[in-house]
Amino acid sequence: MEKVNLVFGTVYGSAQFVAETLTDKIAELDFTANLLQPADLTGYVPSEDELLIVVTSTTGQGDLPDDIAQWFSELKSVAPYLPxxxxxxxxxxxxxxxxxxxxxxxxxELLSELGAKKLTETLEIDACETMEPETEAIQWIPAWHAAVQSLAS
Ligand SMILES: Cc1cc2nc3c(=O)[nH]c(=O)nc-3n(C[C@H](O)[C@H](O)[C@H](O)COP(=O)(O)O)c2cc1C
Structure with a gap:
């Protein structure tokens, strides 16, 4: 069974809720879905034979939430090659x-610098457009699933 790792960065909890919702829904599709908590991220290098989903809000002026910013900096400085x-x-x-x-x-940008491949176009969820970001995330799953299946074929 294919494994999917989900990480999130949040200030007010919405991105965490989206990541939790996706974890449950993806697990229903017969993947092993693993939601990493911010404390699990220290030293974490994504496994190349597992899929990665990053769910993050933006704070400040285009900044990363604190709970994921440290991992971002760590990945940038360690710079593992993840083709x-x-x-x-x-x-x-x-x-x-x-x-x-x-x-x-x-x-x-960082993941692409590390050589990783983008499986799907980034889903950008606009708080001006929806109060329920998890609904958009759920609607995105079929496109993600189709992209995963096309990898195998
Ligand atoms: C102080 C503050 C700064 C923000 N800065 C940005 C920004 O630079 N770009 C953006 O797209 N959204 C920005 N947002 C909007 C949040 O990213 C958005 O409301 C998001 O849904 C919050 O998700 P969270 O609950 O997971 O933190 C900002 C929100 C606040 C309160």
Whole structure:
């Protein structure tokens, strides 16, 4: 059974709730879904034969939430080469900021610098458009699942 690791960065809890919801829904699809807590991230290097989903909100002016910022810096400085890693990113943000989903964009850039491959286009969830980001995330799952299946074929 294929394993999916989910990490989240949040200030107010929405991205965590989205990540928890996705973990449950993805587990129903017969994946082993593993939700990492911020405390689990120290020293964590994503396994290249497992899938990675990063769910992060943006704070400040395009900044990463504190609970994921340290891991981001660590990955950047250790710079593991991860050419076989397949990742997806879900950003929570607010389009009234010029730095819309800036944290998600930073993650995308970093993972691509590390050689990892983006499995799906980043899903950017706009707080101006929805009060229920988890609903958009659930609707995104079929596209993600199809992309995973196309890897195998
Ligand atoms: C102080 C503050 C700064 C924010 N800065 C940004 C930003 O730069 N870009 C953006 O897209 N959203 C920004 N947001 C919006 C949040 O990312 C958005 O509300 C998100 O849904 C919060 O998710 P969370 O509960 O997981 O932290 C900001 C929100 C606050 C309160």
């Amino acid at each position: 076989k890693l397949q990742y997806s990113i879900i950003g929570l943000g607010d389009s009234s900021y010029e730095t819309f989903c800036g944290a998600a964009k930073q993650f995308d």
